[in-house]
Amino acid sequence: MITDVLHVIGAFFVVVGALFCVIGGIGVIRLPDFYSRCHGSGITDSAGAGALLLGLMFFAPPLVAFKLLALVAFLWVSSTVSTHSLAKAAYSQGVRIENVPRKDWTIAPPPPPAAEDAVLADAASAADPEEPA
Amino acid sequence: METAITVVLFVLLLATAIILGRQRNLFAASMLTGIFSLVSAGLFTVMEAVDVAFTEAAVGAGISTVLMLATLSLTEDVEAREKKISWPALAVVVLTGGALIYGTLDMPNFGDPHAVVHGEIARYYIDRSWDEIGLPNMVTSILASYRGSDTFGELGVVFVAGTSVLLLLGGRRSELPASGESPGHERPSSRPPGKRHAHVREMPVVRTVAKVMLPYIVLFAFYVQAHGDFGPGGGFQAGVILATAFILFGLVFGPQELVRHVPPERLERIMAVGLMIYGGVGVVAMLLGGQFLAYGVFTPSHPSHGHHYGIFMVELGVGITVSAVMIIIYATFATRRPSLAPQVVLDAEDRCETEVSADDVPLVPEERALRSGADLLAEGAAGTDAASEVPS
Amino acid sequence: MTLPNVWNYWAVVVLMMVGLYIVIAKPNYVKKLMGLSLFQVSVIMLYVSMGRVTGGTAPIYILDDGAPRPFVLYTNPVPHVLMLTAIVVGIATTAVGLALVVRIREAYGSSEEDVVAELDRREVEAANALAAQRAAESDASSATAAHAGASHEEHA
Incomplete structure (x- = not known):
């Protein structure tokens, strides 16, 4: 009885995860610009694969369930960070939002902090005033 | 079910391979090699080759992509020019592929447990390795x-x-x-002016x-x-x-x-x-x-x-x-x-601007023997000086 | 005539041929190496497919209370062992190939095959011109030596 309930919950999560994967795939193709496509790929990574793994946990013996949990934790950390760095790299490369509804924050970027100015000025020279700890 | 998964994975692999062949941006191409390795790792898992899949995922999707990117930071990241379909290459490929496919007709069915491959040796390992060595993983x-x-x-x-x-x-x-x-990741030439890498x-x-x-x-x-x-x-x-x-x-x-x-x-x-x-x-x-x-x-x-x-x-x-x-x-x-050094490119008539003069010709052995060791030493020192000068 | 059930090998052969085409037709050396690694993965796939047994599990003993369960069908482990080492050796040799590409880029200023071939051709021309000049200038004995040197360069 208990296992049946667990399997139903697990199947629910698996279906939800597969659904998120499909939604993410459609999003990557259909969304208008780079930043919103990042959102689509991010959904596939964290929501889709995460829910799939969570669902599989309900079918697995305890040790395997723990491994899957560790996998989910690793996935949530690494995929969000990769999406973040992708978006940040695109922003600093000058990728713009298309079909802006109201206000495009990429056209008038916030003034960079002083340290970044120094990096900009000294980009070519090897001597760098900023020494990371 | 297994067949369906295999077919889907093969279609993904084929699509990746063809896009890889057509992609001129080598950064994108190296990402595609990573995807190819990852999908093939999935295929290995379906074929129950878990150790191979593990290795392929770690090596192909992890390290080889990084190595390709490191190489691209030292060379060009875009293929020089559009290439038409090379008909001789296509002919060679079609002939070879046709011969290989003809060869597969003599092979045993996929998954046939009575195939020659699963003969004496494999059976020995499967039957005896638990008694002789006692490790669960036969591989x-x-x-x-x-x-x-x-x-x-x-x-x-x-x-x-x-x-x-x-x-x-x-x-x-x-x-x-x-x-x-x-x-290693600093490429002044490929960067559009006014932009900078994050x-x-x-x-x-x-x-x-x-x-x-x-x-x-x-x-x-x-x-x-x-x-x-x-x-x-x-x-x-x-x-x-x-x-x-x-x-x-x-x-x-x-x-x-x-x-x-x-x-x-x-x-x-x-x-x-x-x-x-x-x-x-x-x-x-x-x-x-x-x-x-x-x-x-x-x-x-x-x-x-x-x-x-x-x-x-x-x-x-x-x-x-x-x-x-x-x-x-x-x-x-x-x-x-x-x-x-700037990239050497060919123009429409397959000529490049770099001229090769007589000075660039490597010394013939007879000449090298005639030169004194001091000359060679001086030249070597000058060469290293020139090499170590990096305009910043 | 009934075809054997080998479509799986055909798919592998098609992938292999895509890799071979990239190696032959693309002028860029890095691209060639990518095609080569594609070819390599396909060959590994061919071997692993040959080791497959329908209904077989992964070649790891299923243990019941410390003893392997009898009458279990396992996949053939031998191709797995061979291919596992081949993958690691493959990445190491690919790294050597990439290192050679970097050296070619530094020496020729390009990593495209046609540019390298063109520069090589000119170098041979310049060597020939130099040898002819030497031969015209000097006496008969040194002329033969220079000619020998030039032909040596050509062969190299």
Whole structure:
């Protein structure tokens, strides 16, 4: 009885995860610009694969369930960070939002902090005033 | 169901391969090689080759992509010009493929349990390796014990490859300060004017997360190393995963920082140590009266225990050498000073602007013999001066 | 005539041929190496497919209370062992190839095959011109030496 309930919950999560994967795939193709496509790929990574793994946990013996949990934790950390760095790299490369509804924050970027100015000025020279700890 | 999954994976692989062939941007192409490796790892899992899938995922999707990117930072990242379909190449490919497909018609059906491949030898390993060696993972038993000499040779090839990369690229490390922007990823020519790359060191999120994740990656590598006897894993996979941790460090904090913490001179020795552990186990077995890499002699009363010890040591040697070689290959590529010479391109008539004059012709042996040693020394010194001058 | 059930090998052969085409037709050396690694993965796939047994599980003993369960169908472990080492050796040799590409880029200023061939051709031309000049200038004995040197360069 208990296992049946667990399997139903697990199947629910698996279906939800597969659904998120499909939604993410459609999003990557259909969304208008780079930043919103990042959102689509991010959904596939964290929501889709995460829910799939969570669902599989309900079918697995305890040790395997723990491994899957560790996998989910690793996935949530690494995929969000990769999406973040992708978006940040695109922003600093000058990728713009298309079909802006109201206000495009990429056209008038916030003034960079002083340290970044120094990096900009000294980009070519090897001597760098900023020494990371 | 399995067939359906296999078909889907093959279609994905074919699409990836064709897009890879048509893609002129080599950065995108190297990402596609990573995708290809990952999908093929999935295919290996469907075919129940879990150890192969593990290795392919770690090597193909992890390290090979990073190596391709490191190479692209030292060469061009776009193919020079559009190529029409090369008809002779297409003819060769179609003929070869047709011959191979004709050859497959004589092969046994896919998954046929009575195929010749599953003959005497495979049956021996499956039937006897539990009694003779006593490890659950047959692949590890065969890899490290039955075919130990074979694996020793493969490890030697990995060692020689690492040495070759050092010999080819190790001479000209860039000497920028450790905090400098990683020169391996600095390409002034490919950058549009006014734009700049986002450097990872300006991304506190990435740095912090990398710092948190690194110990767990190393821990996982040790787990894979030790768990290889019982499940998929072993020295090769663990070595690659351990190297991935160091490569991640190099990517996030800069290759100079990696070289500062892990000096290549030390890695060169570690590289050899792994191979020596492997060979040493074999020699010890010989000294105890057995054959090379026959571990049963370690504990004559209970041979399978000796096999456990021997396999553990041998896998340790494999892990040490593989990880050292992978780290050293990455460090050598990433710290190589990029050539600042402009790219030579051909124009429409297959002519390039660079003229080759008589001065560029290498000396013929007779002439070289006539020149004094002092001349050659002076020229060599001038050459190194010119090479070390880097306009900043 | 009934075809054997080998479509799986055909798919592998098609992938292999895509890799071979990239190696032959693309002028860029890095691209060639990518094609080569594609070819290599396909060959590994061929071997692993040959080891497959329908209904077989992964070649890891299923243990019941410390003893392997009898009458279990396992996949053939031998191709797995061979291919596992081949993958690691493959990445190491690919790294050597990439290192050679970097050296070619530094020496020739390009990593495209046609540029390198063109520069090589000109170098031979220049060597020939130099040898002819020397031969015209000097006496008969040194002329033969220079000619020998030039032909040596050509062969190299």
